[in-house]
Amino acid sequence: MKTRARHTLASDPLSLVFAALGGMVLLFLIAPLAGMAFNSPLSDLADTAAEKEVRASILLTLWTALAATTICSVAAVPFAWVLARKQFPLKRLVSGIIDLPVVVPHSAAGIAILGFIAPNSCIGGTAERAGIQFVGGAAGIIVAMAFVSVPFLINAARDGFAAAPERLEKAALTLGASPARVFFTISLPLAWRAIVSGMVMMWARGMSEFGAVAIVAYHPIVASVLIYERFGAFGLAHARPVAVLFLGVCLVFFIVVRLLAREDTHAPR
Amino acid sequence: MLRVEHVHVSLDGFALHDISFTVPQDSYFVLLGASGVGKTVLLEALSGLAPITHGAVYLDNEDITHARIQHRKMGLVYQDQALFPHLTVRKNIAYGAVGSRSTREQTTIDLAATVGVAHLLDRRPATLSGGEAQRVALARALAPQPRCLLLDEPLSALDIKARSAMRALLRTLHRNGQMVVHVTHDYEEALSLATHVAIMENGAIAQIGTPMDVFQHPTSEFVARFIGIRNVFAGTLAEESGNNMDIATFTSAGITFHIMTNAPPGPGMMLVRSEDVTLSSSCPESSARNCFSGQVTDVARTPLGTEVVVDIGVEFVALVSNASVQQLTLKPGRDIWLSFKASAARFLEE
Incomplete structure (x- = not known):
């Protein structure tokens, strides 16, 4: 071949x-x-890696993006199944709305989110009374990352569900399984490769987000904001090692996840 | 008992019209029809996968017309099996099994043994042959103990050997009391398995009856053309004495025929196409091993020649040209000789 x-x-x-x-x-x-x-000497990279602020920033970026992906997947994956399997009024409009965050300038997205979760808003005020700080907190970073990256998960999962033969779900129903059991034992396993791929894409997109995050929660500082801040304050030479380090960490994570997702599932493709 | 009353289904530009039939509990019901007449849509409607727009379906006197798919107790075996590719054979069969965990495990093992796939339990569907996959699909459909088993062309993808074994398996299931509705385009399948046959045409049922009724007495030209074979006789095959290893005798209604077959002795059916039957004024000296005197009981013109019904103790149909009708002066009451070769007769095991 x-x-x-x-x-x-x-x-x-x-x-x-x-x-x-x-x-x-x-x-x-x-x-x-x-x-x-x-252009980044190893000595510079080692010095940068030793900085507490850099390590904290990369760690914060990794876990907030992961949290955004995990939390969103609870609702986004079933929603993707609905989009793949069901017909309903205004379905095309709904599909367009899902893609909206991809085309909206992310600074504008940040402004929109800020208005939604600011302490003087209904949701922001309620969250603050419950002890959750969106603006200037990790929760705000998670919301901003989720807003701009969730279309990647929904679209990938929808394509994955659509590619799995619907006949298998129907066969499971005729065997007496409830729709929920069919979803968890047939639909999800058959589409899991596409779902994982979508989660990886969402995670990656979340980690790389700058505009919306910088507006919603400049602090605590995530990697993309730190790189921008170092570039603005100290120039290219100081920003570059942070960028390379962050890039290296991301690459390692992506390669590991992709390798795990490559395992044979015997799913039809 | 399954009772289908005036069912209409409309699906993606295709429609089923006024479908009515009854399948008694001990029946093996075959829906026979060409591709695209709506056989599979009807099965999907019965199993709940396609919505019924009018009419009603009763299973054991319970109205299941709009019951949820998972509550119908209808087992469906797809033409292409639709096995779950990410599950082993064991988990496929166990998927619909009911009861405690140990009961489900035992059900899985018992069904695997029944259909002959006990040695494949830890394999994945992708590694199975067509016949093995079909057996697994059958076991999986039986695991929830369905009140009615729906089979969609279950033999069409199998080779001759696997097909014969699958037929035997289906017969066994039926003998054990399983109600079966089986759709196919193959009249041999219908004859060898069915207790009742329905012929489907353009989304409607053209004729229903026992296989012998339908095949011997088609009520419309469509049915006659579709089934294509008019001489069908139930009887018993026996080995012929002497050295004729390839010839067997078949006895039906006290008349003995000769059939070229290597099938084992036993009950079954003999099929002879009407175009393979020769009529003559005397028994010809030829290679035809079957020659009988009889009397013409009916002569009917068809678009392709004339069908002549001859009573030789059983009614035989011969398709002859209009010229032959004139030459032999074929008309009801005329004594005539009827012959056909042993190789023109086919035997279907029961």
């Missing part, structure tokens, strides 16, 4: 042109990151 693919690529001029174009895109993606990594 591999031999055939190589043969096709080599013998087809159009494929060669497309491959060259693809190479340029890859270069465009890799070059700035690689340049940043190569």
